Amino acid sequence: MNRLNGKVALITGAAQGMGAAHARLFIEHGAKVVLTDLNEGKGQALAAELGENAHFISHNVTSEADWARVVEETEATFGPIQVLVNNAGITMAKNMLDVTVEEYKRIVDINQVSVFIGMKAVAPSMIKAGGGSIVNISSMNGLVAGAIGYTDTKFAVRGMTKAAAINLAPLGIRVNSVHPGVIATPMVVQEDTKAAVEEFAKHIPMKRVAQPEEVSNMVLFLASDESSYSTGSEFVIDGGMTAQ
Template sequence: MGRIEGKTAIVTGGARGMGEATVRRFVAEGGRVVIADVLDAEGRALADELGAATQFVHLDVSDADAWKACVAQAVERFGGVDVLVNNAGICLVGTIVDLDPATFQKVLAVNLTGAFLGMQAVAPQMLARGKGSIINISSTEGLHGTNGMAAYGSSKWGLRGLTKVAAMEFGPRGVRVNSIHPGAVDTPMAGTDVVPAEVWERVFRRQPIQRIGRPEEVANVSLFLASDESTYLCGAEIAVDGGMTAGGFLELAPGAPA
């Protein structure tokens, strides 16, 4: 039996990157998955490949009515929602001085408001059933600050805080809420196809695991939180970052890698 056998999940941003890896991992472990995304072609192709355990639903996470329709389709097709993975996100960079306010609001609308609307949409039926797991994909940018990340960092710090509030409100009624904080992961959002290799080399030289993360490594943690193996975790934040937020090597001090 798979680790989430019989559970139904909604995975936003599920058509590619970490979302796709999560969809594949959940299905491999017996789950049924609603692939929710604005990328219609990629989402439908993934659902066609994975078969009857999946359904693609077009979802703009910043649209409350679209969320209601998505949850309704999940209930109609699979009987309910056991797991929500708020993975959809965008990253638009710019300094506080230079960033256009509309761009700031756009990032918040997807990364923060989108997760809020998702939790608001699934919570009634999860709470009525007295069980469920909500997994919010934040970022290491929700654990520290980085120049140029005014919008993205604000959204991910906000999602970290929203997770804590939801854990307090939903936990006593059987619904666990936790956040995952990935570091740099090899996905289209990270720009690994355009960022020069020497830039990545400088980035990873300072952290304990000196390479970029793989989408599957984040998906594995989402699987753990979705499963009954994590029934005493609520309000936790898990950094899947190769040790990035543990600190940075000081090359002149003992213990730094050669």
């Protein structure tokens, strides 16, 4: 079943990892997908692999001008945007006492401010389309503590999602957040971290890490009309970690 048949979707941070998994599934379900990322090589290659319903745009998610350009190019290529997945983000694993103000501001700009800019930039396009769905990728660390900077921004994404959902509901735009736990992306399961991840998995109630497709299936549900009465909510995919 093509659950996104004909919908125009914009996915940030889509050149690799979770963003790429979302893009593949969206294409499989009939969407026209614009992938954005700073990694032009991988982004162009993935768009070429996915075919005529995929289009790549180089994109700095912290730039208002870049967001305006991306929305304009998306509309020119496929039409008004109906789905936005704010997936781009970075991690930082430092003790608070070791984090510089510059490092802190950088993660806030990429993980938090970009989500605000993106929602604001895309909303007028969704209004043209008659409504839409925004999916903000947070983390289980948007619910419980983790590293400084990363936790802060992921809690902020959770809060922004709720505020934006209230603001945009009268316009036919839904906004939800997704909170993944540990996902088996290449960055997580590479050789120098594999042993640590396997050890950590023993403490997950389901005794394993998630596969990227398990998160993508949730994102697909929220992007589709099947979730038509869900807005301002958290959708957690962590194998039970935050239930403990």
